[in-house]
Amino acid sequence: MVPASHVEFLKQPLSFWLATTGLNNISEPIKCTGIVFDPATEIFTCFVPEKFMTIGFEHLRENPVLALVVTELHSFESYQYKGNYLAWRRCTEDEVEFQRGYMEAFSDILGSFGHSKQGLYGAYFHIPVLALTFQVTHVFDQSPRSGTGEKVCA
Amino acid sequence: METAALHKLTTQLECSQRKMDIITKVSFELSKLVSLPQKLHTILDILNDQFSLQNSMILVPDGEQRQLTVVASHGYDEDPKDKVVPFGQGIVGLSAARRKHINLTGIRRKQHYMAAVSHEGELNFLKPLGLPDAESQVAIPLVANDALVAVLMAESRSFCVFTRDDENFLITLAQPLAVSIQNSMLYDSMEEKIRERTAELQRLSETKDKFFSIISHDLRGPVTSFQSLARLFSHYHKLGQTDKIDSLCDKVDQSADNLNHLLENLLDWSLSQTNGIQCVFETITLPGFLKQIVALYQDSLLAKEITLNLSVEDDLTLQADHHTLATAIRNLVSNAIKFTPRGGVITMVAARHEQLVTLSIRDSGVGIDKQKRDALFSLRGQRTTCGTEREKGTGLGLILVKEFTELNHGRVAIESEQGHGTTFTLTFPGK
Amino acid sequence: MTTEDKIHLEDMMPALQGVIPTIVATASADHTPNVTYISQVYFVDADHVALSYQFFNKTIRNVRENPMLTAIVTCPVHYDLYRFILRYEESQTDGEIFDAMEIQLEALATAQNKEGIFKLKAADIYEVVSIEKI
Numbered sequence: 001m002v003p004a005s006h007v008e009f010l011k012q013p014l015s016f017w018l019a020t021t022g023l024n025n026i027s028e029p030i031k032c033t034g035i036v037f038d039p040a041t042e043i044f045t046c047f048v049p050e051k052f053m054t055i056g057f058e059h060l061r062e063n064p065v066l067a068l069v070v071t072e073l074h075s076f077e078s079y080q081y082k083g084n085y086l087a088w089r090r091c092t093e094d095e096v097e098f099q100r101g102y103m104e105a106f107s108d109i110l111g112s113f114g115h116s117k118q119g120l121y122g123a124y125f126h127i128p129v130l131a132l133t134f135q136v137t138h139v140f141d142q143s144p145r146s147g148t149g150e151k152v153c154a
Numbered sequence: 155m156e157t158a159a160l161h162k163l164t165t166q167l168e169c170s171q172r173k174m175d176i177i178t179k180v181s182f183e184l185s186k187l188v189s190l191p192q193k194l195h196t197i198l199d200i201l202n203d204q205f206s207l208q209n210s211m212i213l214v215p216d217g218e219q220r221q222l223t224v225v226a227s228h229g230y231d232e233d234p235k236d237k238v239v240p241f242g243q244g245i246v247g248l249s250a251a252r253r254k255h256i257n258l259t260g261i262r263r264k265q266h267y268m269a270a271v272s273h274e275g276e277l278n279f280l281k282p283l284g285l286p287d288a289e290s291q292v293a294i295p296l297v298a299n300d301a302l303v304a305v306l307m308a309e310s311r312s313f314c315v316f317t318r319d320d321e322n323f324l325i326t327l328a329q330p331l332a333v334s335i336q337n338s339m340l341y342d343s344m345e346e347k348i349r350e351r352t353a354e355l356q357r358l359s360e361t362k363d364k365f366f367s368i369i370s371h372d373l374r375g376p377v378t379s380f381q382s383l384a385r386l387f388s389h390y391h392k393l394g395q396t397d398k399i400d401s402l403c404d405k406v407d408q409s410a411d412n413l414n415h416l417l418e419n420l421l422d423w424s425l426s427q428t429n430g431i432q433c434v435f436e437t438i439t440l441p442g443f444l445k446q447i448v449a450l451y452q453d454s455l456l457a458k459e460i461t462l463n464l465s466v467e468d469d470l471t472l473q474a475d476h477h478t479l480a481t482a483i484r485n486l487v488s489n490a491i492k493f494t495p496r497g498g499v500i501t502m503v504a505a506r507h508e509q510l511v512t513l514s515i516r517d518s519g520v521g522i523d524k525q526k527r528d529a530l531f532s533l534r535g536q537r538t539t540c541g542t543e544r545e546k547g548t549g550l551g552l553i554l555v556k557e558f559t560e561l562n563h564g565r566v567a568i569e570s571e572q573g574h575g576t577t578f579t580l581t582f583p584g585k
Numbered sequence: 586m587t588t589e590d591k592i593h594l595e596d597m598m599p600a601l602q603g604v605i606p607t608i609v610a611t612a613s614a615d616h617t618p619n620v621t622y623i624s625q626v627y628f629v630d631a632d633h634v635a636l637s638y639q640f641f642n643k644t645i646r647n648v649r650e651n652p653m654l655t656a657i658v659t660c661p662v663h664y665d666l667y668r669f670i671l672r673y674e675e676s677q678t679d680g681e682i683f684d685a686m687e688i689q690l691e692a693l694a695t696a697q698n699k700e701g702i703f704k705l706k707a708a709d710i711y712e713v714v715s716i717e718k719i
Contacts (some may be wrong), residue, residue, distance in 0.1 A: 006645075008687070015622075017608050017610075017620050017657075018620065019618035019619065019620035020618055021610075021611035021612035021616045021617070021618040022616075023616065024653075025612050025614075025616060025651045026612075026653045026655060026656055026670060027610035027611055027612045027618045027619075027620070027653070027654075027655050028610060028668075029608045029609065029610040029655060029656075029657045031608075031657070031666075031695055049622075049718075050719065063616050064615050065616065065618060066618065067610075067617070067619055067620045068616040068620070069608075069620045069621055069622070071622060073636075074266075074270065075270055076267060076270050076271060078622075080619065080620070080621070082618075083637060091716075098594065106609050113205070113262065113263045114263070114289055115605065115661065116664065119658075119663075119664035120664055123659065123664040123666055134524070139563060140643075142621060142642075142643075144267075144271050144640065242695060243695045243696070244692060244695055244696040245692040245696065247695065248688060248691055248692045248695060252688060254684070254685075254688055256688055256689060256692050257689075258689060258692060258693065259603070259604055260602060260604035260605070260661070261693065263604070263606075264603065264624065264693050265693055265696065265697055267624065268693060268694060268697065268703060269697065272703075282696075289604075293692075313599070313602070313604045313661045313662070314598075314599040314604060314661060314662060315600055317598065318595075318598050318628075361693075375630075478602045580610050
């Protein structure tokens with residue numbers, strides 16, 4: 001379902017945001033500090049600072065559907081993956097280190113646009129960090145252009 | 155809670171006080187009637203002092219409202235003065251075209267986004283007026299009496315430099331700034347008009363001085379001469395010496411000719427000074443025209459035993475005004491006779507050269523040195539030079555030659571070498 | 586939350602200049618979330634903001650079905666994150682707000698010879714239901 005070309009694309013220091021929705025139909029954007037995609041199972045593991053998950057967990061108890069948007073910050077190539085929440089756990093030490101590496105690279109990119117690298121790093125990365133998994137059900141092209149939003153595959 | 159409210163109120167009060175101070179200072183500076191560049195620099199200095207607008211510029215529109223030119227700037231390493239931006243282009247051009255203020259920040263990222271989304275590999279920024287890496291820009295149109303007077307643009311390399319308060323305050327100041335700039339423009343234009351008028355008055359004053367000088371000096375000579383001749387007539391009449399009276403008649407005739415020539419020149423010159431000459435262009439057949447002029451000077455040529463050789467193509471014609479062309483040529487002939495020594499030669503040649511008709515008059519006189527040549531056609535510093543036999547003139551002759559040749563769309567050239575004579579050449583369009 | 590603690594829209598103008606893109610999440614009528622970036626949240630008045638609408642996309646479709654939108658706005662000065670809960674009210678294609686948003690877009694576009702490429706389709710007006718610092 002997820003195109004093969006996405007596997008390498010997803011290994012870059014992209015911008016990752018999750019979203020959940022409660023039954024009140026209010027959604028919650030949640031900043032991810034890294035992801036791991038398993039092409040064999042088509043399961044995403046998303047790393048999220050616990051402090052950003054309060055509302056998200058409330059939503060997931062009511063509605064397991066998740067959305068993840070990934071954006072390459074130079075070309076703005078974007079995809080949206082939708083799927084069903086599977087589980088959460090605390091991140092391992094290795095996963096925290098992996099996220100530190102990701103945040104360094106991600107903050108470097110934002111720093112090149114004139115922002116404070118430390119400022120953004122501090123705003124987005126907070127320990128403890130959780131690992132959420134979800135199973136992909138739909139993929140959409142979301143690059144900014146006319147006619148965006150086409151379903152890549154379902 | 156009360157402390158917080160009090161703090162907020164104090165801050166607001168301080169802010170209002172600061173604004174009042176700025177308005178007082180700006181009003182004082184704006185009320186001064188000074189030249190435009192001085193006014194613009196004062197405005198940019200105040201904006202730097204009060205708003206920390208370190209990089210700013212003022213641009214004014216052209217008459218057709220097609221482009222704006224930087225007329226003053228503050229804080230740039232490379233002065234952007236005289237740079238232009240078309241109406242409608244970028245923050246400044248668009249602010250001018252729409253007459254709306256624009257406040258942008260995060261410029262580089264937004265432009266990067268546009269470039270990426272428009273699927274162009276490379277960014278295609280137009281050369282910026284000021285900072286190449288500006289992150290914040292604000293442009294405010296300065297409008298007075300429903301006319302766009304200028305655009306104020308300020309920029310910074312930092313984000314979010316221009317707060318909404320600052321922006322609103324600048325918009326409040328825009329009206330008095332515009333009026334003040336308009337006043338300075340008016341002031342400069344008045345100054346320019348005064349300069350032009352002063353120059354014109356100076357020229358008229360010189361003309362008047364010359365006029366009185368001619369009347370008081372040059373006309374007095376012939377009149378005194380007539381007075382002396384009248385006394386001599388009376389004297390010889392009483393003595394019954396009629397032969398002497400006969401010889402005086404030639405002198406009377408010559409003096410009358412001179413006086414007539416002088417008065418004609420004076421009249422023509424005064425008409426030319428008041429733009430009173432009305433040219434009527436007609437086809438002039440040059441051989442007959444030039445022969446008639448030369449005939450007028452037969453007596454003078456004989457008196458000085460000068461030979462005048464006239465060479466003109468048979469059917470040569472010229473579109474010109476008869477009166478002014480004749481006056482110009484008469485003055486050249488008269489001038490040549492005056493400076494050619496007794497027994498000398500004058501050569502007059504009229505010919506066609508492709509699209510041009512030239513008329514040259516060459517004398518075998520003493521020539522004119524370069525210094526005198528430069529002042530020959532100008533009233534300023536003009537001095538009458540006596541002829542080879544002390545003939546007098548007014549100094550108006552050559553001025554008339556130049557002015558009347560130009561009225562006939564021609565030009566005058568002079569070639570001369572001391573001791574080898576002088577050639578005046580008039581060149582006219584052939585058709 | 587006390588009155589003093591309430592975050593006023595006027596106090597967070599730097600965050601509403603589009604220096605850092607805003608992330609917005611919406612939901613369709615069947616509760617499926619959608620998340621995307623938008624360039625800027627524009628200040629309208631103390632109780633309203635506007636979002637630019639250049640491409641017809643899932644976010645626009647969702648708010649027509651379900652007016653609630655959540656935006657994460659980042660302050661470029663202190664790098665604080667704010668959660669805005671917004672309710673879609675109307676879409677404007679002219680007027681003061683539309684003009685102000687459109688002129689900003691055009692100023693950026695004409696500065697790089699891209700006029701005409703970036704046309705603002707509408708200014709979507711949202712009521713600010715709540716603002717919370719994360």
